Amino acid sequence: MSPTSLPGTPSGELIRSVGSNERPDGPFLSFLVDQLTKVEEQNEWLKNKVIQLEKEQEEYYLDGQKRMEIGFRNVAKCVEEVGAMREVFKEIVGIMSGERVRFVDPSNENVTNEEVDRVSSSTLLANNSRRERQERRQQYEADYTALNTDSTVKTEESVRDSGILHHEDDHEDGDDSDSSRGAEYQRTVSYKINRAIQSVHDVAREYFEGLPGRPSLMSLERRYGSTWRRSSKERTLFAKRMCIINKINDVRKNPTHYGLPESINRNMAIKVVENIRLGNNNFQGHHCRLSLSQLYTYFSKKMDQLEDYSLSLKIRGEPRRIYLMREREARLERAGSEEEVLESVSLSKPSTDGEN
DNA sequence: TCGCCTAGCTGGCCGTGTAG
DNA sequence: CTACACGGCCAGCTAGGCGA
Numbered sequence: 001m002s003p004t005s006l007p008g009t010p011s012g013e014l015i016r017s018v019g020s021n022e023r024p025d026g027p028f029l030s031f032l033v034d035q036l037t038k039v040e041e042q043n044e045w046l047k048n049k050v051i052q053l054e055k056e057q058e059e060y061y062l063d064g065q066k067r068m069e070i071g072f073r074n075v076a077k078c079v080e081e082v083g084a085m086r087e088v089f090k091e092i093v094g095i096m097s098g099e100r101v102r103f104v105d106p107s108n109e110n111v112t113n114e115e116v117d118r119v120s121s122s123t124l125l126a127n128n129s130r131r132e133r134q135e136r137r138q139q140y141e142a143d144y145t146a147l148n149t150d151s152t153v154k155t156e157e158s159v160r161d162s163g164i165l166h167h168e169d170d171h172e173d174g175d176d177s178d179s180s181r182g183a184e185y186q187r188t189v190s191y192k193i194n195r196a197i198q199s200v201h202d203v204a205r206e207y208f209e210g211l212p213g214r215p216s217l218m219s220l221e222r223r224y225g226s227t228w229r230r231s232s233k234e235r236t237l238f239a240k241r242m243c244i245i246n247k248i249n250d251v252r253k254n255p256t257h258y259g260l261p262e263s264i265n266r267n268m269a270i271k272v273v274e275n276i277r278l279g280n281n282n283f284q285g286h287h288c289r290l291s292l293s294q295l296y297t298y299f300s301k302k303m304d305q306l307e308d309y310s311l312s313l314k315i316r317g318e319p320r321r322i323y324l325m326r327e328r329e330a331r332l333e334r335a336g337s338e339e340e341v342l343e344s345v346s347l348s349k350p351s352t353d354g355e356n
Numbered sequence: 357t358c359g360c361c362t363a364g365c366t367g368g369c370c371g372t373g374t375a376g
Numbered sequence: 377c378t379a380c381a382c383g384g385c386c387a388g389c390t391a392g393g394c395g396a
Contacts, residue, residue, distance in 0.1 A: 195383085237383075239365060293382055300366080320380085 193217070193237050198292065200244060200274035207245050208266070217241075240296045247299050248273050251309065258309035272309055279317030280308045289317040 194206055210216030217238070220228045228234075251258055252269040260272065276298070277290045282305065283298055290298060298304060 240383095291381070 193234055193241065195237075200248070200270055200277055200292075200295070203241055203244050203292065204248060204266075204270045207241065240293070243296050243299050244273065244292065259306055260309060260311070268311060272311060275310060275313045276304065276308050278313055279315040280310055280313060281317070282308070283320065286320065286323045287315040287317040288320045288323065290320075294320070 194202075194211060197203055197206060205211065206214075207217045210219070248266070248269045251260065251272050252264060252266050255262055255264040255269075258272070260268075264272075273295075277292075277295045279287045279289060281287060281290060281298060281303075283290055283294060283303065288294070
């Protein structure tokens with residue numbers, strides 16, 4: 001049915017039939033015209049409705065197409081991820097079952113060529129390993145840069161000004177927005193202790209003053225308690241560093257216990273502990289130049305003695321590695337000379353036997 | 357007071373990197 | 377290749393908080 005033909009045809013026929021059989025009547029005609037107008041309006045409405053439905057159908061189809069496209073993309077991504085997971089899972093199962101392979105079995109006795117190919121061609125494992133190495137390197141470089149950047153010594157006031165405040169200050173700075181506070185919290189809770197630090201001076205600097213552009217560990221402790229070092233790595237490292245810091249504090253508070261002058265300040269206490277690290281120690285029988293880890297062991301195992309504590313460096317030690325190397329050489333030398341003696345004895349024996 | 361839970365500390369062990 | 381150093385992980389222990 002053509003909507004345009006509706007208004008003309010029936011109305012014309014009606015008028016003709018009315019005109020031939022009955023006398024034209026004004027009210028009846030106007031009634032008919034009204035009806036026709038209504039029919040026309042109805043047709044127009046139906047026409048619009050059909051057009052609207054067509055449009056809706058088209059939009060629905062396009063939308064469905066778009067959804068399907070996105071869906072296919074997600075499926076492809078999922079397939080890729082599941083593949084990666086399968087690869088990792090195979091590695092885990094292989095390691096747990098003992099069938100696996102290169103890292104576990106250096107002799108390569110139980111490795112099939114197929115496995116070697118698979119592991120060698122595993123881009124996932126290679127990428128993960130590469131990324132990890134890169135991240136570790138970047139972290140160390142960042143730590144090293146942070147450590148060696150010149151900075152003015154921070155005071156408690158400057159630390160306060162830089163936004164690292166005490167607990168009680170949290171309630172005072174009411175004009176801080178929640179978002180900026182949240183961002184700052186995120187920044188500080190993700191604080192990583194500097195791994196490039198090698199001396200007691202730098203340990204103390206990081207703890208008491210903070211490295212350039214970073215808050216001091218002391219202020220983090222004051223403000224956030226232990227929450228800033230939730231990760232086990234940070235906790236462990238912090239505990240080891242704290243052992244050294246505690247020693248500094250103890251030397252500062254009780255200098256007489258260590259045979260030091262009463263008027264000692266923090267820098268002098270740091271120097272005393274640094275001197276222990278550099279050589280004023282008796283680490284496993286030698287005056288070694290200790291690493292921070294060794295210094296931690298030295299204090300935690302209570303290997304330190306009263307004579308270690310001094311403001312002057314009595315003996316500049318060498319790394320323990322050097323002492324061990326020398327000992328090994330001496331041992332070999334002794335063994336060599338003993339061998340020589342034995343040889344000479346065994347050579348001289350037959351002659352003496354012969355004499356006898 | 358007791359039991360439970362959580363956080364922190366400690367010491368031993370392991371994997372990895374490095375010097376010789 | 378080996379020995380060693382070091383960071384990180386983990387299990388066990390302890391202290392403190394909290395509710396019944």
